[in-house]
Amino acid sequence: MNKFMNVEELDPNNVDHDQSEKYPLVIENGTFSWGSHEAPILKNINLNLAQGTLVAVVGTVGSGKSSLISTFLGETDKLCGRINTKGDLAYVPQQAWIRNATLKENILFGKPFEKSLYHRVIEACALKPDIEMLPGGDQIEIGEKGINLSGGQKQRVSLARAVYYGADVYFLDDPLSAVDSHVGKHIFDNVLGPSGMLRKKTRVLVTHSITYLPEVDLIVVLKDGEVTEKGTYKELLEKKGAFADFLMQHLQEIGIENTSPEADGLIGIEDLQEKLTRAISRESGSTGDKISRHGSLKRNLSMDSCDSSSLKQMNSGSLRALYMDKEPEDISLLGEKSH
Incomplete structure (x- = not known):
């Protein structure tokens, strides 16, 4: 408690909230750190994220993906540059935060109960089978830190809370990492994707999965705290830059190797797309097959x-x-x- 009370206060001026700004999320020439005397964690960041777009933030471990979300939330120190957010913000963290209350109260989070919206959210976040299975349904008392829920259930409750809130901008820090692949697909299709409940909202999705990248509007590639590339899935594949390197690393991790490199050491675009199709099929099908049995x-x-x-x-x-x-x-x- 003493350590917490003595840490530096966050500067409320780190983030501006100019509602006349064209874009809901803006960073101009931004450099940020976790403390005024610490080394920068993000450098030379320039982003203008348009209203209603789904933006995927990708990169290797430690590249600064979660730090970018923390920066938009004002949790880092601004060393230079400008950052602006417009509208209400909702944040779904990697580690779901659960109250010691009923499951329903965890989702409503103090908002008035709207029956139709509530049931749409429950269905979209794949919580309906869980509620039917749990003793007491959505009136079950959730223990301290969600002790009587699985990791996937806690993550879906956290996501449902954010969706029910109805914010303008959503920050989603790898929310599908704790769920099965077939459940993740259901959530992407019904919540995050182009036809989901949040399709008109601005969504920033940090992800380690390549499964959903072809369906996002913009991909931002981070490496060592800097934005190395940004563009659509097709544009970044054709560049054969940091994004292609990220994909090749992912393919190697899941056991699909580069067997036909070009003379310059880079895999051909057609060969890469073929391997990505196999990888996406494996990611979306392997867990689902196990579960179906x-x-x-x-x-x-x-x-x-x-x-x-x-x-x-x-x-x-x-x-x-x-x-x-x-x-x-x-x-x-x-x-x-x-x-």
Whole structure:
């Protein structure tokens, strides 16, 4: 408590809120750090994000993706430049924050209850099957830090809260990383994507997945705290720059290797697109296939109602496939040591 009370206060003048600005999100010649005496974490940032666009922020680990969102929220120190936001902001963090209240109260978050909107949000965020499965439905009391929800459930509740709020601008820090791929596709199609509930809102999506990049309006590539490229999916592929490097690294991580490099060491655009199609198919299908084999079982089992006789009929591989969106402490309930 003493350490918290003695840290430096955030400067409210870090971010301007000029409502006459053309773009809802603007950074001009911005350089930012986590403290006035710290080294810059973001350098020479210039961004003008238009109203109603879906912007994906990509890059390797430590490139500054989450820091860019923190900068828009005024949580970093501005060393130079200008930053402006317009309208109400909503933020969905990587680590979902859950109140010790009912699931419904976590979603409403003090806003008046609108039945039709509430049920649309529940459906879009893929929470309806969970609510039907949980004892007490949406009136279930959520324990401290969401202890009785899985990681995927907490993330979807956090997203549902932001969607129900109805902000003008949404900052989404990799919200689909904690959910199964088929659930992630449902959420993208019904919430984040071109035909989702937030289609008219400005959305900044930090993501490590290549699955949804062809459907976004703008891709911003970060490397070592700087914007190295920005453009559409097709434009960046044709440049064969930092974005292509990011994609190749992703392909190698999931086991699809570059087998036909060109003479200059860069993979051909047609070959890259073919490999990306395979990778996207693998990402969107692999988890879904596993889940489909256990679909009926998943509907009948919950973390609150697992009986030993049912679990004995499943091997550890099946359990991992079934509870792949559960947190380590949840899996430990099944008698396994998590790692």
